Amino acid sequence: MGTLFFFHSPIPHFSLPSMPKPIALPPLSCLRNNGDVNSLHEQKSEGNKNVDMSQSMCDDDQNVKQDNIWQLFKEAQQNILYLNKQRLGAIEKLDKTNREKQSLLSKIKKLEAEKQAGAGKDNLSTCSELLLRIDAMVLSSMISAGEASELRSLVMNHKVSLADVFNIISHKKDPELLGELRRFSDGHKKNGFHIVHICTEMTPLVPRGSVASYVTGISRALQRKGHLVEVILPKYASxxxxxxQGLHEVNVEVTSYFNGQLHGNRIxxxxxxxxxxxxxxxxxYSSFFSHEMIYGYPDDFERFSYFCRASLDYIVKCGKQPDVLHLHNWETAIVGPLFWDTFVKQGLEGTRILFTCHGFNSQGIEQPDKLALCGLDPLRLHRPDRLQDNTNTQLVNILKGGVVYSNRVVIMSSIYPKHVIVHNLSHELxxxxxxxxxxxxIAPYGLDKSTWDPSTDYFLPENFNAENMNGKAFCKAALLQKLGLSEHSSTILMSKASLMANKFSILMWVRQLQTTSYFDKRRTSSRWRE
Known part of the structure; x- marks a missing residue:
């Protein structure tokens, strides 16, 4: 074999830069001494080709992997976006569900509150609320006055059963409620009186004086006996x-006549x-009832005559046909002349007037021409047998008109008989x-158990009632002992509560007591002077 020589191509001379680049060297060649390329060179060439192919394949694989990774990244990104979208949708649905849940809970609480409120009402409260709904139906022309009268009779006859039904359907609108009432109706006749108070006081709304407690007390007593009672009042600012319960404004304006025109009223x-x-x-006339006090203003006649006329206009428009209109004192006495001169032929032929007088101190003395404000004829009424004042004949006496134009007059007195009141306490009437x-x-004031009940008063040493009066004697003995008086003493303790608390009435009371065998007349008179 010849000698092997290894040759390299000559390396050109370059000035080296700061960052030298690699120089591609030609492949090594193995030559024989005769100058032929030997078989090793061929093998090296084939090996280089294989290396290049492998490198190319590796590069291709690397590119494929990168493409796959990028594709996976894009798919992952899309999946993340989709999941975020799904998550946001789920959150919105959850929020919506929570809102619906809270709404349902609020409705449940409201229904429970209404149920509890309904459970707290007695049958009379429920029926009164139902009657007011019937009034609203008439005012809105949903039903006629005749049908309203029949429905009121229905309510009066079926208080207990209707109360249960109404507690269930009270939330319904008027058309649905009307349908339920019509289905319930069976046409029975009423078995109680329908009484409407037109007054200026009522406990606890206007606890001004004895009229207020009287109106509330007698109304509750009459309703317990099966009668239907309503009260009409001015809407004072105070x-x-x-x-x-259930105070609301009727969404219908009711007009009434005053001073030559029709004026709107909120009900x-x-x-x-x-x-x-x-x-x-x-x-x-919104200022009429915006005063701080109830009485004592120069325009009291104008204020209360407006109210009386508006009350009658309201009754007629609602189609009410009460058996009794109950009036109180001079403030509403003008209803009597108004009723018989103007309203009796407007569907109120079966109505009668009851006038209660709680005292004669205030009688409403006015100029005759003021009667025209509420639609009355001054010339027709300014007569001795009607409203002309008995003392000052140039004026009219409104309380006198209440007496003249009423079917029955009740005078409240717990002490005096009729002849004493007429002759001594009537103040020129x-x-x-x-x-x-x-x-x-003549009617006594009586005892309103809602104000004081001796059967439940825990301040008494022993309770008593009308059926068992034993406790009263025990209370008397305890009082005498506390005052240091002998139980067998002839001393009498006296107390008086009366509207007629003037000097004359007190003297009359003492004079009556002096005629009894328990008093020494001289000692009583002396003690009174003290």
Whole structure:
């Protein structure tokens, strides 16, 4: 074999840069001494080709992997976006579900509250609320006055059963409620009286005086006996509305006549101690009942005559046909002349007037021409047998008109008989009371157990009631002992609570006591002077 020589191609001379680049060297060649390329060179060439192919394949694999990775990345990114979208959708659905849940919980609480409120109502409160709904139906022309009267009779006849039904359907709108009432109706006749008080006081809304407690007490007593009782009041700015259930404004304006024009009124209804209450609020004459006090203003006649006329207009428009209109004192006495001169032929032919007088100190003395404000004829009424004042004949006496134009007059007195009141306590109304003597009734104030009940008063040493009076004697003995008086002493303890608390009435009371065998007349008179 010849000698092997290894040759390299000559390396050119370059000035080296700061970063030298690698120089591609030609492949090594193995030559024989005769200058032929030997077989090793061929093998090296083939090996280089294989290396290049392998490198190319590796590069291709690397590119494929990179493409796959990029594709996976894009797919992962799309999946993340999709999952985020799904998550946001789920959150929105969850929020919506929570809102619906809270809404349902609120409705459940509201229904439970309404149920508890309904459970707290007695049958009278429920029926009064139902009657006020019937009034609203008439005002909105949903039903006629005749049908309203029949529905009121239905309510009066079926208080207990209707109360249960109404507690279930009270949330329904008027058309649905009307359908239920019509289905319930069986056409029975009423078995109680329908009484409407037109007054200026009522406990606890306007606890001004004895009229307030009297109206509430007698209304509750009559309803317990099966009668239907309603009360109409002015809507004073100072009303105490804490005890009013279901107070709301009727969405219908009721007009009334005053001073030559028709004026709008806002109507409010509610229930107090089971009694349906209607409040009338003037729009144009809004200042009439915005005063701090109830009485004692120069325009009292204008204020209360407006209210009386508006009350009658409201009754007629609602289609009410009460058996009794109950009036109180001079403030609402003008209803009597208005009723018989203007309203009796407007569907109220079967209604009668009851006038209760709690005292004669205030009688409402006015100029005759003021009667025209509420639609009355001054010339027709300014007569001795009607409203002309018995003392000052140039004026009219409104309380006298209440006596003259009423079917029955009740005078409240727990002490005096009729003849004493007529002759001594009537304040110049004796001629009128004598003429109408047959329709006068004297009634005591009585005891309102809602204010004080001796059977439950824990301050008493022993309780008592009308059926068992033993405790009263024990209370008397305890009082005498506390005052240092002998149980067998002839001393009498006296107390008096009366509207007629003037000097004359007290002297009359003492004079009556002096006639009894228990008193020494001289000692009593001396003690009174002290």
């Amino acid at each position: 009303l105490n509305l804490d005890e009013v 409010w209804t509610g229930v107090v101690f089971g009694i349906g209450v209607t409040l009338i609020e003037p729009k144009y 004796e001629p009128t009371l004598n003429v109408h003597r047959d329709k006068l009734v």
